[in-house]
Amino acid sequence: MSKIVDAAAAVASIPDGSSVGCVGVIGWVTPDALLKALGDRFRKEASPRNLTFYFPVGTGDAQGIKGMDHVAQEGLMKRIVGGSYINPVDPVTGKRPELMRLIRENKIEAYSWPIGATMHWLREVARRSPGYMTRIGLDTYIDPKHGGGRFTELAKDDLVKRVEFDGNPYLFYPAWKLDTVFICASSSDEYGNLSFENDALVSSNIALALAAKGSGGRVIAQVRRQVAHAARPASEVRIPGMFVDAVVVDPEMMMTTDVKYDPAFFGGSRKPLSQLPPIPMSADKVVAMRAAKEVRKRELSIFGFGAAADIPLVMAEQGKFIDGGLQDYWFTTEHGSYGGIVMSGWQFSANLNPDAILDGAYQFDAIDGGLCEFAALAFAQFDEKGTVNVRGSAWRIPEQGGSSTSLKTRSGWYSPERSRPAGLRSNSMAASCALSRKARCASSSPASSTSPIRLHPAFFAARPPRLSPNVRCSMSRQRG
Numbered sequence: 001m002s003k004i005v006d007a008a009a010a011v012a013s014i015p016d017g018s019s020v021g022c023v024g025v026i027g028w029v030t031p032d033a034l035l036k037a038l039g040d041r042f043r044k045e046a047s048p049r050n051l052t053f054y055f056p057v058g059t060g061d062a063q064g065i066k067g068m069d070h071v072a073q074e075g076l077m078k079r080i081v082g083g084s085y086i087n088p089v090d091p092v093t094g095k096r097p098e099l100m101r102l103i104r105e106n107k108i109e110a111y112s113w114p115i116g117a118t119m120h121w122l123r124e125v126a127r128r129s130p131g132y133m134t135r136i137g138l139d140t141y142i143d144p145k146h147g148g149g150r151f152t153e154l155a156k157d158d159l160v161k162r163v164e165f166d167g168n169p170y171l172f173y174p175a176w177k178l179d180t181v182f183i184c185a186s187s188s189d190e191y192g193n194l195s196f197e198n199d200a201l202v203s204s205n206i207a208l209a210l211a212a213k214g215s216g217g218r219v220i221a222q223v224r225r226q227v228a229h230a231a232r233p234a235s236e237v238r239i240p241g242m243f244v245d246a247v248v249v250d251p252e253m254m255m256t257t258d259v260k261y262d263p264a265f266f267g268g269s270r271k272p273l274s275q276l277p278p279i280p281m282s283a284d285k286v287v288a289m290r291a292a293k294e295v296r297k298r299e300l301s302i303f304g305f306g307a308a309a310d311i312p313l314v315m316a317e318q319g320k321f322i323d324g325g326l327q328d329y330w331f332t333t334e335h336g337s338y339g340g341i342v343m344s345g346w347q348f349s350a351n352l353n354p355d356a357i358l359d360g361a362y363q364f365d366a367i368d369g370g371l372c373e374f375a376a377l378a379f380a381q382f383d384e385k386g387t388v389n390v391r392g393s394a395w396r397i398p399e400q401g402g403s404s405t406s407l408k409t410r411s412g413w414y415s416p417e418r419s420r421p422a423g424l425r426s427n428s429m430a431a432s433c434a435l436s437r438k439a440r441c442a443s444s445s446p447a448s449s450t451s452p453i454r455l456h457p458a459f460f461a462a463r464p465p466r467l468s469p470n471v472r473c474s475m476s477r478q479r480g
Contacts, residue, residue: 002190003247007037010220010246014038018179019052020071021122021208024059025335025349026086027256028201030067031184031222032060033248039070050078054178056118056204056360057335058084061257061346062097072099077108081159083115103151110151111159114142115334116364117173122207123361124175126214131174136368138162138169177215181208184222184253185239189229192244193237194221200255200265200350201335202238202359209243218245224253257346265350266357273316273326273341276352288314291376297328299373304334306378309344316341326353332372336363 011034014020020038024030042048053071060067068085071077080099087100103110113121114137121132142149148160161172183205185194196202209219221239226249255261264271279285288310295301295311303309312331315321321329321341331351332338339355342348358366366372381389 003192003241003244004188004190004226004249005246007033007222007248007250008041010034010248011038011041013218014048014051014180016047016049017051018048019054019177021054021056021178021181021212022059022068023181023183023203023205023208024055024067025057025201025203026059027061027065027067027254027259027346028335028349029184029199029203029205030060030065030256031182031220031248032065032067032070032253033250034182034220034222035060035067035070037248039073039076042071042073042076046075049075051076052079053077053081054118055080055082056122056208057115058082058086060086062086062088062099063090063092063257065254065257068099069097072097072102074102074107077102079109079111079155081111081113081118083113083118085112106152106154108152109155109157111149111155112141112151113149113160113173116367117142117171119204119207119361119364121173121175122204122211124173125178126207126210128214129175131172133163133165133170133172135168135170137171143171177217178208178212179215179217180220181212181217182220182222183208183239186223187225187227187232188221188223188244188247188249189227189231189241191229192221192241192247193229193232194223194239194241194244194247195232195236196238196357197232197236198224198261198263198266198268200354200357201337202357203335204360206239206359207361209239213243219243220246220248222248222250222253224251225249256350259347264352265347265354267354270353273321273353276313276316276341278317279310279313279344284310285314289318292318295329295374295376298330300330300332300371301374301376302332302334302367302372303342304375304377305348308376308378309333309342309348311376312342313344332363334363334367336360 022031022035051071053068055068058068060069062069068080068082085099085103087096089096102108116136117132117134120134124130124132137143139145141147142160144158144160144162148158159173161174163170163172183194184199185196185205186198187195194205196205212219219239221244226247255265259265262271263269279288284307287307291308291311292315295315303311312329315329326340330338331340331342333342333349333351335349336358337349337351337354337356338358340351340353342351379388
């Protein structure tokens with residue numbers, strides 16, 4: 001029997017009180033038709049009610065690809081656990097996402113976990129273990145000592161516990177079931193065999209599917225096209241059809257924000273770097289130009305969302321990649337695209353002209369293993385001790401994303417310090433950058449206009465012995 005159905009039919013059997021997981025990285029690999037269908041069903045039927053949503057990464061742009069905002073409805077959403085959140089101003093309506101309103105007004109139970117934890121936790125659900133245990137995040141916002149990742153007063157449950165094992169403290173994320181998951185792929189046959197040949201990212205797709213099956217749950221996939229059975233080599237099929245319960249075909253789905261379809265993001269074609277638009281001169285660009293001096297050849301460098309993502313684009317403008325020079329620079333993000341150019345803005349996460357694409361959980365294995373020897377990360381504030389506040393103000397950027405995990409390098413994990421400026425509403429803390437002879441971190445930082453801490457907007461970079469621990473340049477705009 002064919003598993004191809006329409007979106008309304010795919011979500012029709014989701015019951016009250018169940019849990020729903022969903023893939024997506026901003027606009028990338030976002031099953032927007034499925035999220036919309038579920039939101040539409042609630043508006044029409046007032047059902048299902050009181051769902052728990054699990055988003056390993058912030059999903060959608062809350063504009064043309066609404067993502068999480070489709071299901072941000074009182075009564076439908078009871079709880080959300082997210083690895084990151086997006087909070088832009090819609091240029092058409094002038095409003096911020098509805099999900100942010102629900103969080104600000106304490107209408108839902110909202111939690112934020114580091115993206116590394118949201119990825120690796122899925123493995124533990126899939127194999128029916130008690131949960132995920134890690135030292136990453138100790139003494140930061142996710143530590144129960146400092147809020148346990150709660151973002152609203154309604155968030156009462158302890159979803160993260162601080163435990164001791166073999167005499168050392170750890171954070172423990174107990175496993176719970178995922179009843180339904182929404183995933184997104186390029187192609188499916190009638191039996192639900194899924195491939196990602198035209199996707200720029202794989203992200204949490206595989207981990208979500210296995211977690212749902214390990215929970216006895218359902219897997220619903222959105223794809224761009226239906227293909228004939230056996231039309232693809234078996235090696236291209238990444239998720240077997242026996243793990244997929246329903247498939248929705250949406251040939252009009254966007255690749256990501258402002259990009260309908262561009263093979264250069266998955267290696268289907270190569271775009272000349274001369275076609276990259278220049279970055280306008282600004283304080284951000286000055287910071288990126290300074291940070292670019294710290295990037296070394298043949299050293300795996302990871303770049304975070306925000307101003308830090310401008311660094312490879314500035315290097316391209318400087319001509320460092322001509323005559324095959326790009327192959328000497330090894331670039332990635334926390335989302336698994338390797339090689340090519342890290343993009344900024346809404347196109348961040350996937351690289352242009354990549355050489356390889358790793359799935360989300362495996363990417364955080366690489367990060368946790370210290371394979372990224374250089375990290376350039378954006379943040380909102382830091383103080384003279386290097387203590388970092390990633391998100392700025394509670395109402396603008398309520399997240400940590402991959403920052404705490406990305407600061408692990410080959411020479412070891414550098415424990416983040418707590419950062420909670422007085423007066424900020426939520427208990428969000430972020431990773432600070434500690435350094436050793438083998439570890440380097442460059443971070444670009446827009447200042448928060450709402451925080452009582454009045455630091456100059458700054459760039460912090462250190463690589464002993466060549467640089468002072470604090471090199472500061474001015475910076476202007478807040479992203480997000």
